[in-house]
Amino acid sequence: MEVNIEQLEKDFQAKIDAGISIEPKDWMPERYRHQLIRMMSQHAHSEVVGMLPEGNWITRAPSLMRKMVLLAKVQDEAGHGLYIYSATETLGISRDEMINQLLTGKAKYSSIFNYPTLNWADMGAIGWLVDGAAIVNQTALAKCSFGPYARAMLRICKEENFHQKQGYQILANMMQGTEAQKQMVQDAVNRFWWPSLMMFGPSDKNSPNSDELMRWKVKLYSNDDLRQRFIDRTVPQAEAIGIKIPDDKLKWNEKTRHYEWGEINWDEFYAVIGGNGPCNRLRMKQRNDAHKNGQWVREAAIAFAEKRKKNKAA
Numbered sequence: 001m002e003v004n005i006e007q008l009e010k011d012f013q014a015k016i017d018a019g020i021s022i023e024p025k026d027w028m029p030e031r032y033r034h035q036l037i038r039m040m041s042q043h044a045h046s047e048v049v050g051m052l053p054e055g056n057w058i059t060r061a062p063s064l065m066r067k068m069v070l071l072a073k074v075q076d077e078a079g080h081g082l083y084i085y086s087a088t089e090t091l092g093i094s095r096d097e098m099i100n101q102l103l104t105g106k107a108k109y110s111s112i113f114n115y116p117t118l119n120w121a122d123m124g125a126i127g128w129l130v131d132g133a134a135i136v137n138q139t140a141l142a143k144c145s146f147g148p149y150a151r152a153m154l155r156i157c158k159e160e161n162f163h164q165k166q167g168y169q170i171l172a173n174m175m176q177g178t179e180a181q182k183q184m185v186q187d188a189v190n191r192f193w194w195p196s197l198m199m200f201g202p203s204d205k206n207s208p209n210s211d212e213l214m215r216w217k218v219k220l221y222s223n224d225d226l227r228q229r230f231i232d233r234t235v236p237q238a239e240a241i242g243i244k245i246p247d248d249k250l251k252w253n254e255k256t257r258h259y260e261w262g263e264i265n266w267d268e269f270y271a272v273i274g275g276n277g278p279c280n281r282l283r284m285k286q287r288n289d290a291h292k293n294g295q296w297v298r299e300a301a302i303a304f305a306e307k308r309k310k311n312k313a314a
């Protein structure tokens, strides 16, 4: 029987429009599969590379309690990476292939992780702003059309909430401390505010993937809409603890009930996603070193699994 691709595509779109989840064994356009692999693998890589800036502070956390919390958070990020790699594998790409794309620089990961973490308040700023931005993005993804991605997001969002709160608490405590501590907080927010806004991607008019992804309900909101949502919910949190958002143009618009804000430095954004941010080379080296150093663990795990299989068969 001849396959009518046009009809399959129509049925596929009708399913999406009716809000029915697409599952791995369902028919899907190759382009849908390709877009999801691109976006989900980038997301998984971001979780994994995202451990590096915070991992830098585990040995220097100011107390045992802070160290335990940070360790738990960084471990959560590893778990998120693994869930999303697993969900992406259901689309027919192997984890090895995805990891190879990351290590050879073919795949992207979030621009935010190419910035350095210079003081302890950076751990607060990352939790509050970076995880805060991730929650806004991922709460939407939890309702996306691809079942395994949406389901992975549900649990991840719960954990991100804890991450965001622990970051905000670090900053709120420091804002009640000494003048030097307050300055550290402001310095961290000055450095992380704009890069956090860049996490949502280019402006809608310059986002080549958005139209397609929105038609397929992989993205339910545009990059600019999510960015605005993040700003609207974050500015009052800053004000509540005395942090100044580093944007002279920021002001509340009573009519639109949204904040107006300044212009993102898009040259910086494109430099960072093009591999030329402050830490791109360092992050790639750290990831490649970690992969090389973990080779013996992977080999041992495979040998163990094979031996068990043999023993069971005997």
Ligand code: BYC
Binding pocket: 038, 039, 042, 043, 044, 046, 047, 048, 049, 050, 051, 077, 108, 109, 110, 111, 112, 126, 130, 131, 134, 137, 198, 199, 200, 201, 202, 206, 207, 208, 209, 210, 213, 223, 273
């Ligand atoms: N960074 O057409 P567009 C976390 C690329 S980690 C780098 O708008 P799209 C955490 C984009 O890929 C969670 N690249 O793309 C972990 C595309 O290039 P390609 C991070 C970016 O896909 C540890 C090009 O620019 N969250 O929470 O429609 C500690 C054109 O863009 C970025 C996710 O990964 C960027 N910021 O939309 C703490 C969310 N922005 O691929 C926290 C999942 C754009 O065509 N991803 N590009 O070469 C998404 O929601 C979407 O993929 C994006 C981009 C909004 C990022």
